[in-house]
Amino acid sequence: MASPYVVNLEEARNRASKRSQFIELVGIELEGFTSNPTIDSGGASHDVVWDSDAGLHQCELIVDPLSSADEAFTRIERVLSLKSSPMVQLTPRRPDGMGLSGHWQDKQRYNVIRQALSMESRKAHLVTGIGDWAALHINFSGTLINPLGNDGAFLVSLFNAIGPFIAHKVHQQTGIGAGHLSLWQDFAREERLPLAGRWFANSGEMISYFEGVPKLIKKEGGQYVPQPGENQHIACAVDQGVTWWFMRVKLSPSGVWYLESRILPSMPINLARHYTKLVIEILEKSLCWFYGQNDGQPVGCLGDISPLLRYLREDFAEFIPDSPLSTDEWLICLSL
Numbered sequence: 001m002a003s004p005y006v007v008n009l010e011e012a013r014n015r016a017s018k019r020s021q022f023i024e025l026v027g028i029e030l031e032g033f034t035s036n037p038t039i040d041s042g043g044a045s046h047d048v049v050w051d052s053d054a055g056l057h058q059c060e061l062i063v064d065p066l067s068s069a070d071e072a073f074t075r076i077e078r079v080l081s082l083k084s085s086p087m088v089q090l091t092p093r094r095p096d097g098m099g100l101s102g103h104w105q106d107k108q109r110y111n112v113i114r115q116a117l118s119m120e121s122r123k124a125h126l127v128t129g130i131g132d133w134a135a136l137h138i139n140f141s142g143t144l145i146n147p148l149g150n151d152g153a154f155l156v157s158l159f160n161a162i163g164p165f166i167a168h169k170v171h172q173q174t175g176i177g178a179g180h181l182s183l184w185q186d187f188a189r190e191e192r193l194p195l196a197g198r199w200f201a202n203s204g205e206m207i208s209y210f211e212g213v214p215k216l217i218k219k220e221g222g223q224y225v226p227q228p229g230e231n232q233h234i235a236c237a238v239d240q241g242v243t244w245w246f247m248r249v250k251l252s253p254s255g256v257w258y259l260e261s262r263i264l265p266s267m268p269i270n271l272a273r274h275y276t277k278l279v280i281e282i283l284e285k286s287l288c289w290f291y292g293q294n295d296g297q298p299v300g301c302l303g304d305i306s307p308l309l310r311y312l313r314e315d316f317a318e319f320i321p322d323s324p325l326s327t328d329e330w331l332i333c334l335s336l
Helices: 009-017 069-080 108-118 124-132 150-174 203-211 237-241 269-291 302-319 327-335
Strands: 025-034 048-052 058-066 135-141 217-220 223-226 247-251 257-265
Touching (some): 048 069, 108 124, 108 223, 150 327, 257 269
Antiparallel strands (some): 025 058, 025 135, 048 058, 135 257
């Protein structure tokens, strides 16, 4: 599939030279645990959408893209302060007294996902652990960010490579969330999950990789069916939703392409603000390097990112490894 648009390289290089902002819109998906076993999906208050998640007592607070992540969190704070809102705990692990571990909501999509996973993995039962963890997802876009371009492939690959290290350092600082990324292992074929050493040399390689994977589920006539016997398509929202990478390409219902960062655990609003800002700043500086020092060219392999890591460590030394992680280091970071 062709990229949805072509970035103006001259403008991008100029923005990189000035260290100007690339990310123009930020959306937030903040998960947590609620006193209610289920949440009415789609309910909105103060421009925040309440949604249910896989596990009983799990909920998700969604703010559509804004020019300011701070404003997104202000809206979430406002909603949570309402007397009409259920009590929500913004914490990575299911609290005691809020449902049983491993129990999912009885919804057709979730049931079919588990059925489809059992058809491809001996460890499909591990997916039920998703219901015991909550995360903070950051959606972002900009006129000079092409999720299906070489810059998109670069960011997707970069967060696969260093996301576990960043998350480990966040866990160390906050004292919460340790091991939450290890959840995204083993329950499906490896192409659907984060994978040590995976690096997309360019846009075409990323799209071909994605579209070479069999569909896990498909929606037909309003119902989901497991393992339909055809390959994924990069523009299919269902396929995107069952690709559990640390950063993934998404397409909104209104037709806007964006990227979703998935490396942070759920956390209280004050911490969520801080670490969302950190992730956005790392992304911004990475794009400055890509269009500046790297002149907007594809980054061919994981071994080529050492100059980028040195550049990022100038501002974020604690959160960036000094060299590409080995497979063993990557897996250790997942567990910490």
